[in-house]
Amino acid sequence: MSRYEPKTIEPNWQAAWDAAGVFTARRDPSKPKYYVLEMFPYPSGRIHMGHVRNYTMGDVVARYKSARGFSVLHPMGWDAFGMPAENAAMERGGHPKDWTYGNIADMRAQMKPLGLSIDWSREFATCDPEYYGQQQAMFIDMMGAGLVYRKNAVVNWDPVDMTVLANEQVIDGKGWRSGAQVQRRELTQWFFKISDYSGELLSALDGLKDWPEKVRTMQANWIGKSQGLQFAFDTVGAPAGFDTLPVYTTRPDTLMGASFAAVSPDHPLAKALAGDPAVEAFLAQCRLGGTTAEALETAEKIGLDTGIRVKHPLDPAWELPVFIANFILMDYGTGAIFGCPAHDARDFEFATKYGLAIKPVFVAEGGADAPLAEAFVPMKSEPVQYIRGFAGADVQTGEAAIAAAIAHAETNGYGKGVTQYRLRDWGISRQRYWGCPIPVVHCDTCGVVAEKKENLPIELPYDVTFDIPGNPLDRHPTWRNCACPSCGAPARRETDTMDTFMDSSWYYARFTAPRANTPTDAADADYWMNVDQYIGGIEHAILHLLYSRFFARAMVKTGHLPAKAIEPFNALFTQGMVTHEIYLTRDDKGRPVYHLPEDVVDGRLKDGTAVEVIPSAKMSKSKKNVVDPMNIIDSFGADTARWFVLSDSPPERDVEWTSSGAEAAHKHLARVWNLAARIGDMPAGYAGEGDDDIIRASAKAVSEVTQGIDNFAFNKAIAKLYEFTNTLSKSNGSRETMRAAMRTMAQLMQPMVPHLAETIWAHLGGAGLCAQAAWPVADPALLVDASVTLPIQINGKRRAEITVPADMPAAEVEKIALASPAVVKFLDGTPIKKIIVVPGRIINVVV
RNA sequence: GCCCGGAUGGCGGAAUUGGUAGACGCGCUGGCUUCAGGUGCCAGUGCUCGUAAGGGCGUGGAGGUUCGAGUCCUCUUCCGGGCACCA
Numbered sequence: 001m002s003r004y005e006p007k008t009i010e011p012n013w014q015a016a017w018d019a020a021g022v023f024t025a026r027r028d029p030s031k032p033k034y035y036v037l038e039m040f041p042y043p044s045g046r047i048h049m050g051h052v053r054n055y056t057m058g059d060v061v062a063r064y065k066s067a068r069g070f071s072v073l074h075p076m077g078w079d080a081f082g083m084p085a086e087n088a089a090m091e092r093g094g095h096p097k098d099w100t101y102g103n104i105a106d107m108r109a110q111m112k113p114l115g116l117s118i119d120w121s122r123e124f125a126t127c128d129p130e131y132y133g134q135q136q137a138m139f140i141d142m143m144g145a146g147l148v149y150r151k152n153a154v155v156n157w158d159p160v161d162m163t164v165l166a167n168e169q170v171i172d173g174k175g176w177r178s179g180a181q182v183q184r185r186e187l188t189q190w191f192f193k194i195s196d197y198s199g200e201l202l203s204a205l206d207g208l209k210d211w212p213e214k215v216r217t218m219q220a221n222w223i224g225k226s227q228g229l230q231f232a233f234d235t236v237g238a239p240a241g242f243d244t245l246p247v248y249t250t251r252p253d254t255l256m257g258a259s260f261a262a263v264s265p266d267h268p269l270a271k272a273l274a275g276d277p278a279v280e281a282f283l284a285q286c287r288l289g290g291t292t293a294e295a296l297e298t299a300e301k302i303g304l305d306t307g308i309r310v311k312h313p314l315d316p317a318w319e320l321p322v323f324i325a326n327f328i329l330m331d332y333g334t335g336a337i338f339g340c341p342a343h344d345a346r347d348f349e350f351a352t353k354y355g356l357a358i359k360p361v362f363v364a365e366g367g368a369d370a371p372l373a374e375a376f377v378p379m380k381s382e383p384v385q386y387i388r389g390f391a392g393a394d395v396q397t398g399e400a401a402i403a404a405a406i407a408h409a410e411t412n413g414y415g416k417g418v419t420q421y422r423l424r425d426w427g428i429s430r431q432r433y434w435g436c437p438i439p440v441v442h443c444d445t446c447g448v449v450a451e452k453k454e455n456l457p458i459e460l461p462y463d464v465t466f467d468i469p470g471n472p473l474d475r476h477p478t479w480r481n482c483a484c485p486s487c488g489a490p491a492r493r494e495t496d497t498m499d500t501f502m503d504s505s506w507y508y509a510r511f512t513a514p515r516a517n518t519p520t521d522a523a524d525a526d527y528w529m530n531v532d533q534y535i536g537g538i539e540h541a542i543l544h545l546l547y548s549r550f551f552a553r554a555m556v557k558t559g560h561l562p563a564k565a566i567e568p569f570n571a572l573f574t575q576g577m578v579t580h581e582i583y584l585t586r587d588d589k590g591r592p593v594y595h596l597p598e599d600v601v602d603g604r605l606k607d608g609t610a611v612e613v614i615p616s617a618k619m620s621k622s623k624k625n626v627v628d629p630m631n632i633i634d635s636f637g638a639d640t641a642r643w644f645v646l647s648d649s650p651p652e653r654d655v656e657w658t659s660s661g662a663e664a665a666h667k668h669l670a671r672v673w674n675l676a677a678r679i680g681d682m683p684a685g686y687a688g689e690g691d692d693d694i695i696r697a698s699a700k701a702v703s704e705v706t707q708g709i710d711n712f713a714f715n716k717a718i719a720k721l722y723e724f725t726n727t728l729s730k731s732n733g734s735r736e737t738m739r740a741a742m743r744t745m746a747q748l749m750q751p752m753v754p755h756l757a758e759t760i761w762a763h764l765g766g767a768g769l770c771a772q773a774a775w776p777v778a779d780p781a782l783l784v785d786a787s788v789t790l791p792i793q794i795n796g797k798r799r800a801e802i803t804v805p806a807d808m809p810a811a812e813v814e815k816i817a818l819a820s821p822a823v824v825k826f827l828d829g830t831p832i833k834k835i836i837v838v839p840g841r842i843i844n845v846v847v
Numbered sequence: 848g849c850c851c852g853g854a855u856g857g858c859g860g861a862a863u864u865g866g867u868a869g870a871c872g873c874g875c876u877g878g879c880u881u882c883a884g885g886u887g888c889c890a891g892u893g894c895u896c897g898u899a900a901g902g903g904c905g906u907g908g909a910g911g912u913u914c915g916a917g918u919c920c921u922c923u924u925c926c927g928g929g930c931a932c933c934a
């Protein structure tokens with residue numbers, strides 16, 4: 001071994017692994033299987049540090065599990081449909097397909113030098129017709145299973161470009177290209193009945209023990225189960241067909257504080273009143289702006305009194321005005337509510353604005369019935385005192401009062417308790433080209449008919465243009481024309497394509513049999529499913545993971561997955577982002593001009609201009625705070641990049657990229673290399689000294705690094721490897737002991753820096769490839785320390801310490817502690833009130 | 848607006864179930880090596896008072912529980928993620 005030159009060794013080892021087929025996943029009944037999957041990338045064209053971090057973590061797990069004797073599946077593919085490809089076509093010309101496949105080739109070329117243990121023979125892209133054709137087949141099966149339907153839904157409409165906009169394309173309520181005020185508009189869309197699974201998707205979260213608690217909590221809140229009361233107001237002065245107005249409330253205990261009723265602008269009653277010009281003008285105002293929950297909930301609350309009145313269910317003489325109000329969502333409950341301003345912040349704001357009564361139903365325990373300055377919303381567990389409650393409700397918690405109110409409604413026959421979910425059905429229609437075509441046909445006589453499976457895949461036409469806004473499939477001269485699968489008459493294809501979340505909701509299943517001519521293969525799915533470890537960004541905590549959980553259920557129902565795959569991801573790990581400082585200068589109008597980190601040295605540009613520095617944020621192209629991983633790989637090698645992204649920051653947290661960090665990583669690897677070289681040069685028969693300590697240190701390193709990897713604490717595993725390196729470089733053991741310790745080092749480092757590990761392993765006489773060697777195991781007897789140092793606290797403050805045999809009884813430890821000079825001196829005869837001895841931990845003397 | 852996280856030295860972070868706060872790394876300081884710079888090696892490094900011995904203070908902020916709190920509870924500030932058509 002001469003000098004550490006990663007550029008020489010890395011390609012050689014990658015070729016050696018390829019030649020030995022080390023990473024090819026095989027169904028091997030003699031071994032337990034392990035399926036590790038990282039969320040597949042969108043092919044933007046360049047890999048970034050986040051990718052390196054994500055795939056390195058997955059690689060550590062894959063290589064570790066392989067060393068532990070598992071048959072490992074570790075695949076890679078491309079989430080290749082989506083808007084950026086169409087945007088590129090619009091901005092730079094060219095075709096989304098060419099752009100996408102070009103990007104895939106570029107990114108694959110950037111990923112290969114990382115030395116990831118990926119089975120590249122399973123690679124696919126979701127825009128491959130072989131993939132999306134199978135997706136269309138499943139869509140047809142799911143239609144047959146009653147999981148798909150059409151209904152109206154609200155979209156962002158750009159009235160100038162005459163096109164539907166994604167939420168991302170609505171900036172401050174305006175279209176991103178046209179700048180026009182965006183409107184909410186209804187369109188007929190395709191939906192999946194995910195809401196049929198609300199209860200199950202919620203209750204099954206309890207079984208996902210190896211998912212982060214926060215992800216389960218977020219999903220549970222998203223599904224949003226609530227127990228409430230549904231009842232109908234009798235109306236006064238409403239149009240025909242609206243004799244009653246059904247409402248849903250989670251706070252029926254506040255019914256005695258009702259002061260108005262309100263319906264959503266999308267409510268049938270609001271639509272029925274739209275003939276009135278004042279109502280129509282108001283509804284038009286409500287339609288302005290985007291469709292996001294944030295836009296709807298932060299918009300100023302506005303309402304219009306319809307003149308209609310409803311009768312309070314407990315007092316027919318008590319009438320409430322009916323408003324149309326912009327903050328009522330048609331998608332939740334019945335699209336109509338009663339307002340209790342005293343105990344709901346939104347209702348309070350609304351009532352104040354429109355001069356409606358604010359009538360408290362309960363007060364804080366011991367409080368008085370007084371005018372409120374703001375809505376009084378106690379915590380659920382907090383006892384309150386009902387002053388306008390139902391019979392029998394005294395001082396109690398909200399939950400008990402709600403149950404009493406529901407019971408009252410059911411007993412008296414004006415309402416019933418219902419379970420409601422916030423989760424809405426999954427709208428999958430997109431009015432865009434670069435997605436999977438929805439395989440249905442519109443026929444004048446037969447209606448909406450599924451395409452025949454033998455006609456799949458329904459392929460996207462290549463001859464499309466992006467010179468004008470809108471869906472190119474709509475304006476294609478011939479693509480829409482087809483024969484009705486049912487009657488054979490001329491018919492029209494659906495031009496909506498599928499949400500790209502569909503593509504990523506089953507790719508994990510496809511990886512188990514990527515070339516099968518059905519969506520999945522029973523034997524392969526049975527062997528490889530489930531994903532044992534799934535790794536990806538926390539930003540996918542809700543949508544992608546919830547859709548995947550639903551889709552797995554739909555695949556089980558339609559026979560495309562075995563029942564055991566109903567929850568497809570056994571364990572989930574969510575990683576943090578890679579961040580970097582942002583550098584900028586100002587143009588003559590004071591607008592920021594961003595600069596790449598590589599162009600900034602010591603706070604200055606090359607021409608000497610000082611830059612402003614903004615604290616670290618997620619790497620993004622627009623802020624130019626990106627570091628191209630290829631630069632590091634070119635100058636330091638893949639192992640340095642891998643070691644660096646695993647060091648320091650815990651995997652679940654954000655990591656700040658610093659050039660000094662990358663240099664430090666490289667320095668350490670060179671140090672390990674030099675240590676291995678020195679050990680390799682030791683003369684035969686060299687006896688040295690301290691072998692026992694080296695053997696103990698090795699065992700400790702094995703135990704601690706293994707624990708670090710098992711717990712996804714790669715930063716800690718690496719800290720232990722630093723300690724082990726420090727110990728070994730200071731040791732002077734026998735040749736054989738040093739060589740064995742260094743081989744252990746190579747094995748422990750192999751998941752993180754596989755190329756360096758192979759070189760050391762080979763140099764010090766390891767048999768075969770390090771990547772195929774069995775993981776080392778520590779002898780437990782070597783891990784136990786004979787003596788232990790205990791701190792002595794006096795009144796909780798550390799004053800002294802003693803070292804005692806680890807197995808000394810507590811009574812004896814206490815005696816020695818009290819006799820120690822520092823304690824005697826400090827106490828100076830003060831009587832002891834209490835003494836606490838925690839064996840192996842601490843002694844606390846209370847005086 | 849709603850839901851979920853996070854905050855520890857100059858910096859990234861460590862701290863099984865509440866039990867020695869600051870492991871490990873970076874940076875910095877001093878020394879050795881070197882013609883010099885870099886590399887490499889050795890030592891020191893939370894803040895503060897003190898010549899020292901030793902003391903005081905310290906985990907975003909304010910309270911609380913406990914013999915003992917970075918860790919548990921309540922409130923709060925700031926930062927980040929998500930909010931259903933970004934992927």
